[in-house]
Amino acid sequence: EAQVTQNPRYLITVTGKKLTVTCSQNMNHEYMSWYRQDPGLGLRQIYYSMNVEVTDKGDVPEGYKVSRKEKRNFPLILESPSPNQTSLYFCASSLLTEGEAFFGQGTRLTVV
Amino acid sequence: RKEVEQDPGPFNVPEGATVAFNCTYSNSASQSFFWYRQDCRKEPKLLMSVYSSGNEDGRFTAQLNRASQYISLLIRDSKLSDSATYLCAQTDSNYQLIWGAGTKLIIKP
Numbered sequence A: 001e002a003q004v005t006q007n008p009r010y011l012i013t014v015t016g017k018k019l020t021v022t023c024s025q026n027m028n029h030e031y032m033s034w035y036r037q038d039p040g041l042g043l044r045q046i047y048y049s050m051n052v053e054v055t056d057k058g059d060v061p062e063g064y065k066v067s068r069k070e071k072r073n074f075p076l077i078l079e080s081p082s083p084n085q086t087s088l089y090f091c092a093s094s095l096l097t098e099g100e101a102f103f104g105q106g107t108r109l110t111v112v
Numbered sequence B: 001r002k003e004v005e006q007d008p009g010p011f012n013v014p015e016g017a018t019v020a021f022n023c024t025y026s027n028s029a030s031q032s033f034f035w036y037r038q039d040c041r042k043e044p045k046l047l048m049s050v051y052s053s054g055n056e057d058g059r060f061t062a063q064l065n066r067a068s069q070y071i072s073l074l075i076r077d078s079k080l081s082d083s084a085t086y087l088c089a090q091t092d093s094n095y096q097l098i099w100g101a102g103t104k105l106i107i108k109p
Helices: none
Strands: A004-007 A010-013 A019-025 A031-038 A042-051 A054-057 A076-078 A087-094 A107-111 B004-006 B011-014 B019-025 B033-038 B045-050 B055-057 B060-065 B070-075 B084-091 B097-099 B103-108
Touching: A004 A087, A010 A019, A019 A031, A019 A087, A019 A107, B004 B084, B011 B019, B019 B084, B019 B103, B033 B060, B033 B070, B045 B055, B045 B060, B045 B070, B070 B084
Parallel strands: A010 A107, B011 B103
Antiparallel strands: A004 A019, A019 A076, A031 A042, A031 A087, A042 A054, A087 A107, B004 B019, B019 B070, B033 B045, B033 B084, B055 B060, B060 B070, B084 B097, B084 B103
């Protein structure tokens, strides 16, 4: 089954404790991205990657890191999480020239 | 001005009614357009791609108006299960997806 898999689905952590949210897709998509979604603000892009070893900042990259060492994986790293990073996070992938995005099920992160 | 704008709603609509949303965009170089559906706390899922000639899928019709720079979504004979947030999206010249903030639809019995 074609899918994008995020883990964990739910995470509560403390300020400053490094965490990684994993994202994996099995559709051989070149393009992957991370979004956060907050009430009233819609989807805001954090980082994106157009292919292996190619990553770029989105609209709200501060406080986040990503890597793309393999085509299928695109982890999101919070080196020192803060309460303002409490949000619902989505990973998405697509074929570069088609635009249709496939989303993971989301990760609800709470930083206390 | 935001690149993609939607009325956030909520639209409260009786079951069986017809409802329409618009989504305006500012980037005239946009290549492709989409409507996504998002249920509460779930991931967005593609509802329809939007073609220049318009397209229909059952009770759903999507249209693109390049001259006025908007896309529309029409839902006929609305069902309780249509309650969701509807997101519009467009790709820019670099194939990046640009998202609207979504329109919340509530269908009432």
